[in-house]
Amino acid sequence: MQHGDRTAAIVSRKSSAFVPHDLARPIAGAPRGPLAGLTGAIKDMFDVKGERTGGGNPTWLALAKPAQRHADAVRRVLAAGATIVGKTVCDEFFFSVTGANAHYGTPVNPRAPGRLPGGSSSGSAAAVAAGACDFALGSDTGGSVRVPAALNGIYGLRPSHGRVNPAGAMPMAPSFDCIGWFAATPGVFARVGPTLLAGKGKRTAIKRMRLAIDAWAQADAEVAEALRAFLARAASTLPAADDLVIAPDGTGAWREAFRAIQGREIWSAYGKWLERNRPELGPGIKERLAFAATVTAAQARDARRVMAAARKDIRARVPPGTVLCLPTVPCVAPDIDVDAATLDDFRARVMALTCISGMSGLPQVTIPAAQAGGLPVGLSFIGWHGGDETLLALAQRLAPYCGA
Secondary structure (H helix, E strand, C coil): CCHHHHHHHHHHCCCCCECCCCCCCCECCCCCCCCCCCEEEEECCECCECCCCCCCCHHHHHHCCCECCCCHHHHHHHHCCCEEEEEECCCHHHCCCCCCCCCCCCCCCCCCCCECCCCCCHHHHHHHHHCCCCEEEEEECCCCCHHHHHHHCCEEEECCCCCCCCCCECCCCCCCCEEEEEECCHHHHHHHHHHHCCCCCCCCCCCEEEEEHHHHCCCCHHHHHHHHHHHHHCCCCCCCEEEECCCCCCCHHHHHHHHHHHHHHHHHHHHHHHHHHCCCCCCCHHHHHHHHCCCCHHHHHHHHHHHHHHHHHHHHHCCCCEEEEEECCCCCCCECCCCHHHHHHHHHHHHHHHHHHHHHCCCEEEEEEEEECCEEEEEEEECCCCCHHHHHHHHHHHHHHCCC
8 A cells, every 4th residue: 555545544544533633644653663564543642743732621732832842652653663643532631531521522432332432541542443543552540541441342551650751741640640552453562562661671471360359349240250251261371360359458548549649649730720721621520620629738648658558568469470360440331421420430440440550550451351241341460560561472372362
């Protein structure tokens, strides 16, 4: 296919996953490199030289100045040969796991039409699932790569905290923020890793798998059943499993500590701007930002003590060579028009699972393991800090068993 034909084909696949202020044309990467021939999309939080970054909010976009340089992650994928085809929709200021945006609409979940795509990296996940690009960049603070990857039936990685340079990406809560990515196929998924992961990974063979049974207990029966059937199919590829209660006192304290730290940090990043500009905010986002404004320094300090204890405990349970196995999300994608009370319950249940990786800073991969009632469900593996490459290799080995 000639370059002009390829560009036309890319444009023809544009969908609800992309922002109205999308790139006028794809940005071609280097002619050679490990990602040459691949196309990527980026969440509308990454700077692109000469473009304004929107962060999911039209007022922020209108007041933003064109970026002077590419975000580091964008620069890296272009230098590796990938072509960036567009900028994707995200939740406002990345403060949700639903994927709905009151200003730009909710990206269509191609694998579960009529249901939420998950957020906040909803557009990136939906673009990959729709075949509009080979991979896409997102961010994960409280689940924003893991959740949409699971609900769209694709692969996603939240890397070890600090392994991907966040320079040039809008922050949310730096204590938890990670730059991650999505792909529909395990080969492309693993291929992106060396381009983005900084430092030397701790590659170790997986010798032990632990089932976080308290996390499994959070899942709906049909989800747990589908994922256990996957583990049975893949048993020859995985080490024998033993059961573990990852949070003997429950994840409630972890979830609340996460919420306090996240609130304090997002308000530190955007509070003055929000008070000065009074932008229109969508439902849910407005209320969560109002809560963020109330988190005191003392509350954040207390929460950090909880996080430090949780981090020490979780990491002790997941040493090199051990992976923790759990459902990525506890249910299938909710209906797109679900009521507010159900959405609040969805968020709380999701955070009970996603806070484990968030509080520990450990990497978590989600794979499109199975279906429940014809809808995608994801299975996750949490590894040791620096074990990202091992998790990517695990996803490749498990791919033949996925999807049933």
